[in-house]
Amino acid sequence: MILYTSMPLEMVLNGWDQEREATLELVRDGVRMQVQAVSPGVGRIVRLLDCDLHRYLDPGLAPGTLIMLAPMDRVDSSMIGT
Amino acid sequence: MMHRGNYTSQEQQPEPVPVPTEKPRNPVVDTIQQLGQTTVPVMDSNIFCMTIIGQVEGHLVLPPQNKTTKYEHLIPQLVAAEQNSKIEGVLIVLNTVGGDVEAGLAIAEMISSLSKPSVTLVLGGGHSIGVPIAVAGDMSFIAETATMTIHPIRLNGLVIGVPQTFEYLEKMQERVVRFVMSHSRITEQKFKELMFKTGELTRDIGATVIGPDAVTYGLIDAVGGVGAAIRELNRRIEENRARASAVIQ
Numbered sequence: 409m410i411l412y413t414s415m416p417l418e419m420v421l422n423g424w425d426q427e428r429e430a431t432l433e434l435v436r437d438g439v440r441m442q443v444q445a446v447s448p449g450v451g452r453i454v455r456l457l458d459c460d461l462h463r464y465l466d467p468g469l470a471p472g473t474l475i476m477l478a479p480m481d482r483v484d485s486s487m488i489g490t
Numbered sequence: 491m492m493h494r495g496n497y498t499s500q501e502q503q504p505e506p507v508p509v510p511t512e513k514p515r516n517p518v519v520d521t522i523q524q525l526g527q528t529t530v531p532v533m534d535s536n537i538f539c540m541t542i543i544g545q546v547e548g549h550l551v552l553p554p555q556n557k558t559t560k561y562e563h564l565i566p567q568l569v570a571a572e573q574n575s576k577i578e579g580v581l582i583v584l585n586t587v588g589g590d591v592e593a594g595l596a597i598a599e600m601i602s603s604l605s606k607p608s609v610t611l612v613l614g615g616g617h618s619i620g621v622p623i624a625v626a627g628d629m630s631f632i633a634e635t636a637t638m639t640i641h642p643i644r645l646n647g648l649v650i651g652v653p654q655t656f657e658y659l660e661k662m663q664e665r666v667v668r669f670v671m672s673h674s675r676i677t678e679q680k681f682k683e684l685m686f687k688t689g690e691l692t693r694d695i696g697a698t699v700i701g702p703d704a705v706t707y708g709l710i711d712a713v714g715g716v717g718a719a720i721r722e723l724n725r726r727i728e729e730n731r732a733r734a735s736a737v738i739q
Contacts, residue, residue: 409549410662413588414617414639416693420545423553455562462574464566465538471560 439463443475451477536578537723538571540564546597546619548590561593568600579723580608582627588618591643591662595669601626602673607726611719612636612710622666624710625674629722631714634701638709640684641696675708
């Protein structure tokens with residue numbers, strides 16, 4: 409892994425050793441995604457894990473987008489593959 | 491009297507009471523009311539616009555103060571754009587400070603191997619690994635004020651100070667140099683001269699190239715903004731269509 413950037417590395421990697429918030433995995437409209445909870449009921453999409461190819465073009469599913477979380481959206485293995 | 495057209499019918503009526511159903515409908519409000527969601531119905535465009543901002547994030551998840559563009563999202567997007575018959579051209583807008591070498595080169599290779607016309611536009615900055623991405627399209631534009639920083643790949647991360655490490659870095663650098671050379675008009679000599687220039691950057695060796703200079707060196711094809719980029723993309727799309735219909739005939 410090599411970073412090739414014009415930004416000072418100490419700035420880029422600052423906070424590197426700090427613990428990150430845990431993410432949860434959920435399936436929404438057939439899109440399996442990794443989501444970071446930002447506040448109760450709201451999550452931020454980290455990345456899409458599994459979905460139809462054309463869904464990647466949906467700006468509403470871009471990483472960083474906030475989505476509403478339903479109470480059932482927990483790390484729930486029974487939902488995987490649905 | 492900009493809205494004259496809207497009022498003429500009402501002037502003839504004795505009581506100009508606005509009828510609620512004739513109010514201009516707000517599509518956002520409509521979707522909230524009807525579907526319970528705020529997603530605006532997407533207008534079908536034949537151009538897919540991809541923006542690459544901040545750090546190009548690759549194998550390493552960067553700390554949250556970084557604005558990042560995740561390559562695992564861009565790559566399927568490019569595959570989808572290539573495969574989707576409604577999309578006829580791709581516009582790539584860059585304002586990036588660099589990032590992961592492998593991820594950047596992967597994106598650059600994906601863009602350069604698209605069969606659909608692609609135009610890149612550097613706004614603000616296209617630094618470091620942004621350089622190969624900026625030259626990857628069929629035609630590249632740079633804004634008058636935009637800059638590109640060309641500098642050697644530095645040592646970072648867990649490295650051992652042995653000659654092999656430097657050879658490895660040199661190889662990484664060579665991948666970038668080769669890609670830029672084969673996708674732009676710049677010569678290897680000129681690119682390396684810029685890369686190893688001293689006295690220009692305060693903390694590093696290398697050079698900052700501003701809009702028109704990038705064109706003079708042959709790194710970028712033309713100076714221009716979004717208008718020029720879209721015009722060029724549309725021209726290439728038309729050309730593509732003409733070629734396709736010629737084949738059918």
